[in-house]
Amino acid sequence: MKKYISLSLLLIVTLRVYAQNLPYITNPPDFGKLSWEDAKSAVVNEESKNVCRPAYITNLFNQIQSGQLNHDNEALAIDLLGYLRPTNSYIIEFLIQNIDFERKRFSLPGGPSTELKYPCEGALMKTGQPVVIPILNHLTIETNELRRHLMCDVLAFVDKPVNSNILEGKKLAQQQISQKLAAESDATKQANLKAALKELEE
Amino acid sequence: MTCNLQTANQPQPVMVVLGDVPLPPEWLQISGQTLINGGVTNADGSVWGLTVVSAPSGATVDVTPTVTHALANNDYTFDVQVTNVTIQSLTVVSNSATQIDATNWAVVKPPTNDYVIVQATLNYTNDWIVTNAATAIQWTNGEAVPGNPLQRMVTKSNSVETTVTASLGSSSSSLNVWVIWADLTNKVSGTLDPHDNAQVLFNGNWPTPIYYNVSLHGGNNGVGGGNTLGPIDCLSNPNLNYCYTVGRMEAKAILQPSNIGSLLTTNWDMRRTWISIFWNNGTNSPFDITGGTIPPSPENDTANSAFKSLYPTYGDIFDLDFPGCPDTFGTNINHTAECYDNFYEYVTVNLGNGDQVCSSTNTYSYEAQIDGDAGRVDLNSLSTSLITIPTVPHYTQR
Numbered sequence: 134m135k136k137y138i139s140l141s142l143l144l145i146v147t148l149r150v151y152a153q154n155l156p157y158i159t160n161p162p163d164f165g166k167l168s169w170e171d172a173k174s175a176v177v178n179e180e181s182k183n184v185c186r187p188a189y190i191t192n193l194f195n196q197i198q199s200g201q202l203n204h205d206n207e208a209l210a211i212d213l214l215g216y217l218r219p220t221n222s223y224i225i226e227f228l229i230q231n232i233d234f235e236r237k238r239f240s241l242p243g244g245p246s247t248e249l250k251y252p253c254e255g256a257l258m259k260t261g262q263p264v265v266i267p268i269l270n271h272l273t274i275e276t277n278e279l280r281r282h283l284m285c286d287v288l289a290f291v292d293k294p295v296n297s298n299i300l301e302g303k304k305l306a307q308q309q310i311s312q313k314l315a316a317e318s319d320a321t322k323q324a325n326l327k328a329a330l331k332e333l334e335e
Numbered sequence: 336m337t338c339n340l341q342t343a344n345q346p347q348p349v350m351v352v353l354g355d356v357p358l359p360p361e362w363l364q365i366s367g368q369t370l371i372n373g374g375v376t377n378a379d380g381s382v383w384g385l386t387v388v389s390a391p392s393g394a395t396v397d398v399t400p401t402v403t404h405a406l407a408n409n410d411y412t413f414d415v416q417v418t419n420v421t422i423q424s425l426t427v428v429s430n431s432a433t434q435i436d437a438t439n440w441a442v443v444k445p446p447t448n449d450y451v452i453v454q455a456t457l458n459y460t461n462d463w464i465v466t467n468a469a470t471a472i473q474w475t476n477g478e479a480v481p482g483n484p485l486q487r488m489v490t491k492s493n494s495v496e497t498t499v500t501a502s503l504g505s506s507s508s509s510l511n512v513w514v515i516w517a518d519l520t521n522k523v524s525g526t527l528d529p530h531d532n533a534q535v536l537f538n539g540n541w542p543t544p545i546y547y548n549v550s551l552h553g554g555n556n557g558v559g560g561g562n563t564l565g566p567i568d569c570l571s572n573p574n575l576n577y578c579y580t581v582g583r584m585e586a587k588a589i590l591q592p593s594n595i596g597s598l599l600t601t602n603w604d605m606r607r608t609w610i611s612i613f614w615n616n617g618t619n620s621p622f623d624i625t626g627g628t629i630p631p632s633p634e635n636d637t638a639n640s641a642f643k644s645l646y647p648t649y650g651d652i653f654d655l656d657f658p659g660c661p662d663t664f665g666t667n668i669n670h671t672a673e674c675y676d677n678f679y680e681y682v683t684v685n686l687g688n689g690d691q692v693c694s695s696t697n698t699y700s701y702e703a704q705i706d707g708d709a710g711r712v713d714l715n716s717l718s719t720s721l722i723t724i725p726t727v728p729h730y731t732q733r
Contacts, residue, residue, distance in 0.1 A: 170634060170635070173635075174635045174637070176639065177635075177637045177638070177639050178637075180639055180640055216639070216640075238622070239552065239664070241611060241613060241622075241623065241625070241662045242552070242577075242578055242658060242659040242660070242661075242662050242664055243609050243611045243625075243636055243658045243674075243676050243678070243701075244607070244609070244636045244637075244638050244642075244656050244657075244658060245535065245551065245552075245558075245638055245641075245642045245655065245656060245657050246551065246552040246664075247549060247550065247551060247552065247639060247641055248552050249550060249552065249553065249554065250553050250554070255550060258550050286550075286554070290550055295548055296537055296538045296548065298545055298546055299545045299546070299547065299556075300545060
């Protein structure tokens with residue numbers, strides 16, 4: 134998994150921590166120490182708690198980036214990150230960069246599951262509109278088919294109004310990409326955007 | 336000496352200070368009651384004596400002290416002061432219920448009867464005054480606490496709201512005691528409840544591959560559409576691609592007392608555990624068995640918030656489940672697939688001290704046997720009864 138961060142950006146996130154109401158929970162469980170079953174339960178349990186979102190998200194994100202989590206728990210930690218709907222542009226960028234990070238272990242279908250094969254894709258879907266512009270920017274340079282497919286999936290899902298056909302979401306995503314394409318003069322980027330449009334036609 | 340009492344049945348401590356020759360309070364009576372030592376001594380050595388008298392509103396009460404031990408001159412001076420004894424507040428004795436706000440206290444109905452103890456506080460702390468005035472407290476609702484008129488007890492055996500009021504003269508104070516319970520029903524047939532607004536539903540219906548609000552496992556978002564409950568399969572329902580077969584279940588909990596949902600709005604959860612085993616083509620691995628070994632053991636199976644409707648707008652909350660087969664998700668079958676699941680559903684409430692179970696634990700089960708080679712579903716059953724979980728597969732390996 135790619136690890137992207139710079140000190141200056143981390144400082145911005147940290148400063149926001151101190152502006153929050155501290156009685157809320159600021160520390161997520163340590164996914165590095167949890168069994169997979171406990172990590173799975175933690176995703177459900179933590180989701181319902183009153184958390185101080187910026188601090189909690191920062192601490193959770195730091196765990197994900199630390200390289201200390203095993204692959205399966207890292208996927209679960211990303212699930213939890215998605216439930217928190219991170220709007221920080223650096224985290225969104227991280228999720229897009231790692232959109233093809235693949236989950237290896239799944240729950241049994243004894244209960245309904247939102248465990249997508251690609252947890253960063255799921256986290257971006259849950260985050261919603263803040264991911265649209267960053268994804269459109271990425272589509273101009275994305276040449277990998279799988280990653281492009283996943284980004285288009287996210288766009289269509291995010292653009293789809295609640296209780297609307299996913300085809301409606303695809304149509305709106307196509308409009309956004311077309312606008313981006315119209316404003317783009319670089320031939321390579323135009324080609325990448327056209328490939329994304331084709332992806333949404335399928 | 337008389338004193339015009341201002342309020343109905345208002346006990347009033349009468350304080351008498353003795354003049355030139357201080358007398359012990361015990362030598363004096365008012366309305367036939369011997370005064371007690373108030374514990375306050377004046378500079379001249381006189382002592383405040385106290386008694387409590389009650390009278391109807393507007394009544395004139397003679398509070399002239401009489402002396403029970405006559406001295407030589409039979410000449411006395413008294414300073415008589417009259418004040419009201421009032422209810423200052425009501426509270427709940429610690430640990431018998433949890434305070435929700437200024438006037439509301441809640442407790443989960445326990446398995447065996449117990450009581451919430453309500454305690455009145457008066458504007459006097461003198462033990463003698465409190466003891467004597469407490470007998471005049473008029474309580475509304477609850478039951479008397481033997482030997483303690485300052486307290487009232489409310490049974491926890493019924494999930495109702497009880498407003499307990501203590502009145503003393505013109506003063507009164509009330510608090511509400513909520514005994515909480517959730518009447519849980521696991522529905523395996525019929526239709527989805529119109530109050531259920533779980534995010535996964537699409538206009539109140541189960542999602543289909545293109546009409547969905549939540550992206551489900553592996554991008555297989557179709558759970559069959561429509562609003563019916565019970566088992567379905569992809570052979571007869573092209574809108575099902577989440578699994579080859581699923582059992583669509585809705586757990587509904589009606590919160591009690593009926594209007595507790597307007598007081599506690601974000602405190603509820605619905606949880607479950609399960610015991611399950613899957614086989615694909617007659618074989619399985621530890622990942623196909625809850626607990627990892629045969630026989631399977633219980634695991635947490637609580638769903639995330641997308642599958643729940645926990646805001647009690649109409650006084651009820653919901654949890655959806657659609658256990659499916661095979662456990663690889665989707666509709667591809669490796670020759671055969673089979674599953675056997677038992678579920679244990681319950682409701683919790685958080686009153687500020689962590690989740691407490693506030694319902695019975697209700698069961699349901701799901702089992703399916705699919706012969707993918709034959710394109711046939713041999714068993715697809717959703718029930719509120721538990722099943723016997725097998726330890727060997729129905730199908731042999733092909």
